[in-house]
Amino acid sequence: MPLQNFLALYAAPLVRDPAPLRTGDVVFHISVDAPGPSRRWTARAFAHAGLVARDLADYQLGEPVDVFHMGRRVERDAWFDSVNGSRVDLAGRLAELDDSVRSRLIDKALEYFHRRPRMLSDHRSWYWMGEPQSSCHPRLPDENSAYGFSCSTFVDHCYSEVGQHLVDLESMPLTTARELQELRAVFRHNTQATPFRRLYPGYLIGAFDLDRYPFRPDNWDDWKDHGRYIPAHMLIS
Amino acid sequence: MSTAFISPHRKKHSSSGLRGTWQRAVDAQSSNEFTGWVVFVRRAAEKPQALYHRSVSGAFSERLQLAPTPRTVMPIPLQSLLECDPDFIGEAGAKALQWLEKQEVEHRELFLRRLARVLEAEIRQAQSVSPNIIASVEVLARYRASAPEMLSLLRLLLQERPVCENHMYMVSLCRDIASRGSEHAATLADLVESVLDAQVQSGIDPSVEWQTRLVVESFRVLSHLDPNRAAGPVCRWLPSFGVLEITAVLEEVVKAARHDDVSVSPELCAAIGELWDRYINNPALANAPGILAKLLELRGLSGMTSEQLIEQANTSHSPAQLLYLLAMRRPPFLTREGKLSIYSEAIKQLAGSNHRVALQQVLEAVMKDPDLQTKDLLDMVSHAA
Numbered sequence: 001m002p003l004q005n006f007l008a009l010y011a012a013p014l015v016r017d018p019a020p021l022r023t024g025d026v027v028f029h030i031s032v033d034a035p036g037p038s039r040r041w042t043a044r045a046f047a048h049a050g051l052v053a054r055d056l057a058d059y060q061l062g063e064p065v066d067v068f069h070m071g072r073r074v075e076r077d078a079w080f081d082s083v084n085g086s087r088v089d090l091a092g093r094l095a096e097l098d099d100s101v102r103s104r105l106i107d108k109a110l111e112y113f114h115r116r117p118r119m120l121s122d123h124r125s126w127y128w129m130g131e132p133q134s135s136c137h138p139r140l141p142d143e144n145s146a147y148g149f150s151c152s153t154f155v156d157h158c159y160s161e162v163g164q165h166l167v168d169l170e171s172m173p174l175t176t177a178r179e180l181q182e183l184r185a186v187f188r189h190n191t192q193a194t195p196f197r198r199l200y201p202g203y204l205i206g207a208f209d210l211d212r213y214p215f216r217p218d219n220w221d222d223w224k225d226h227g228r229y230i231p232a233h234m235l236i237s
Numbered sequence: 238m239s240t241a242f243i244s245p246h247r248k249k250h251s252s253s254g255l256r257g258t259w260q261r262a263v264d265a266q267s268s269n270e271f272t273g274w275v276v277f278v279r280r281a282a283e284k285p286q287a288l289y290h291r292s293v294s295g296a297f298s299e300r301l302q303l304a305p306t307p308r309t310v311m312p313i314p315l316q317s318l319l320e321c322d323p324d325f326i327g328e329a330g331a332k333a334l335q336w337l338e339k340q341e342v343e344h345r346e347l348f349l350r351r352l353a354r355v356l357e358a359e360i361r362q363a364q365s366v367s368p369n370i371i372a373s374v375e376v377l378a379r380y381r382a383s384a385p386e387m388l389s390l391l392r393l394l395l396q397e398r399p400v401c402e403n404h405m406y407m408v409s410l411c412r413d414i415a416s417r418g419s420e421h422a423a424t425l426a427d428l429v430e431s432v433l434d435a436q437v438q439s440g441i442d443p444s445v446e447w448q449t450r451l452v453v454e455s456f457r458v459l460s461h462l463d464p465n466r467a468a469g470p471v472c473r474w475l476p477s478f479g480v481l482e483i484t485a486v487l488e489e490v491v492k493a494a495r496h497d498d499v500s501v502s503p504e505l506c507a508a509i510g511e512l513w514d515r516y517i518n519n520p521a522l523a524n525a526p527g528i529l530a531k532l533l534e535l536r537g538l539s540g541m542t543s544e545q546l547i548e549q550a551n552t553s554h555s556p557a558q559l560l561y562l563l564a565m566r567r568p569p570f571l572t573r574e575g576k577l578s579i580y581s582e583a584i585k586q587l588a589g590s591n592h593r594v595a596l597q598q599v600l601e602a603v604m605k606d607p608d609l610q611t612k613d614l615l616d617m618v619s620h621a622a
Contacts, residue, residue, distance in 0.1 A: 053523050053524075054521065054522075054523045054524075055521065066523065076481065096593065096594055097594060098590070098591070098592035098593065098594055098595050099526075099555060099558050099590075099592065100526075100555075100557060100558040100561040100562065100587065100590075100592045100594075100595035101592075101594050101595050101598070103524070103526035103527055103558055103562060104527070104561075104562060104565065106523070106524050106527065107484065107524060107527035107562070110481075110484045110485065110524060110527070111485075113481070113485075114450070114453050114482070114484075114485035116409055116454070116457075117405045117406050117408075117409045117447075117450055117451075117454055118375060118406065118409065119326060119330075119368055119371045119372040119375055119406045120326065120327060120330035120331070120372050120375050120376070121327065122327075122406075123323070123324065123325075123326045123327035123368075124327035124328075142334065142379065162598075163594070163598060164594075
């Protein structure tokens with residue numbers, strides 16, 4: 001199955017099959033545990049995406065998974081905590097991606113992981129909510145080994161580097177003035193000032209859900225909301 | 238005695254006023270008439286006793302210890318960088334650079350020379366060097382990378398022991414100070430190697446990020462300054478590195494070894510053997526195929542023929558994967574015949590393993606290779622079939 005929904009599997013444990021995670025799979029964190037004794041979830045305001053760093057034989061919701069992802073920088077973390085960190089709620093797999101290409105994908109991700117140390121730029125986030133930049137950062141004009149990605153543009157960039165295009169980036173709609181304002185309120189100066197084609201994690205999820213690449217839906221707005229992947233009876237809105 | 242005085246009661250001050258104070262201090266110092274000064278300290282409310290100093294000697298020497306270097310007569314943006322909360326170093330550094338950019342060249346040179354003197358004095362006096370000082374050295378290096386004081390500052394910082402996070406930043410700066418064959422390349426490479434030796438001998442904790450980054454950066458700098466060093470005896474440390482840093486380190490060693498005038502050292506050969514055994518026996522380690530492909534290329538650079546490389550790849554868990562990764566790296570050491578045999582074997586193995594996407598990419602790579610022709614591609618495909 002191109003998209004594994006571990007929230008749904010958790011909610012219906014009797015039908016659960018072993019679900020391995022493979023190196024290079026795209027993983028998403030879309031929910032937060034709601035407070036209280038019964039386990040329910042709310043949708044995260046912003047979904048997070050990353051790449052599985054190494055195979056895991058049989059994943060269950062909440063187990064630690066090694067993931068490369070774009071936080072302040074490209075980082076490698078164990079995802080297991082929905083509240084203080086990240087957790088693998090969904091996993092997308094490109095069925096035709098063979099082991100050889102998967103290993104090259106991770107080799108590419110590692111190129112960004114080992115950035116040049118600079119005191120002046122280490123204390124600044126390289127996150128970039130805008131057109132992805134693979135060799136510079138708009139806010140760090142003097143830094144010649146920088147990059148600027150959001151979590152989803154980083155994932156998409158690594159896939160395109162090994163010849164796989166998950167989403168038709170050119171067809172995506174431009175952000176509206178209101179969306180830009182909202183993004184600037186959250187990501188502040190790390191947001192592009194002019195309208196850009198924002199790659200929502202929901203588009204990546206949609207690509208795997210429909211198993212259609214590059215993803216080019218009729219109505220992009222329908223795919224922005226990742227909350228739809230939380231089982232309705234477990235969702236606290 | 239010449240004195241420059243700004244009233245401590247002036248809470249608001251213009252930058253031109255401070256610049257004037259600074260300029261008078263510099264003028265007095267340069268004409269050898271300077272025996273003391275009065276400085277205005279912006280944080281008067283926090284440290285009233287350090288509000289001002291009337292002399293650098295005599296009765297005020299105790300007060301002077303509160304301001305051991307004349308950083309307070311620096312221009313505000315540079316002073317802010319030296320004194321800000323480390324969490325805001327990035328912003329303070331950007332402002333300092335913007336401010337310096339706006340200055341006339343002569344003035345900027347004066348400010349930077351002054352900054353260099355302040356930094357040297359502070360580094361000599363400090364028990365531990367603050368991140369602010371490191372950031373200021375980086376600002377200085379933007380404009381005065383080739384100045385003698387940069388080498389002197391780097392020497393001071395890199396010789397400091399024990400090795401700490403600061404070393405990572407200073408090692409990185411060496412790339413800006415010198416390049417291969419330049420005057421100071423050998424000196425800096427010596428310093429970097431001694432930092433790396435000290436750190437490896439005291440142990441590298443994979444959970445401490447700066448230690449792993451220091452290792453990677455040291456090899457990058459060595460490769461930049463002197464590729465022979467990056468592929469030389471320092472490679473004896475390669476087996477000590479963990480899975481996260483070894484990928485980037487090997488990439489640098491490969492880059493260094495690709496130079497025509499660089500020979501693979503016995504230490505590197507021994508390390509390749511040890512690492513090969515480790516990763517071939519543990520294919521589940523992160524990025525094991527990528528690491529093995531780099532080792533395979535290093536073996537090729539150390540003189541193995543394409544047939545021997547294929548033989549090596551066949552001992553791995555997934556020869557198809559390894560040959561694909563090697564082929565996609567387009568190793569420059571291979572002759573036309575060598576390329577033919579590597580590509581042919583990769584195509585054969587990938588077709589046999591049903592790695593269709595990888596197979597397609599290798600075929601595309603063959604088509605783009607200027608040394609090969611369409612006939613070669615047909616031969617390879619028929620060989621694979």
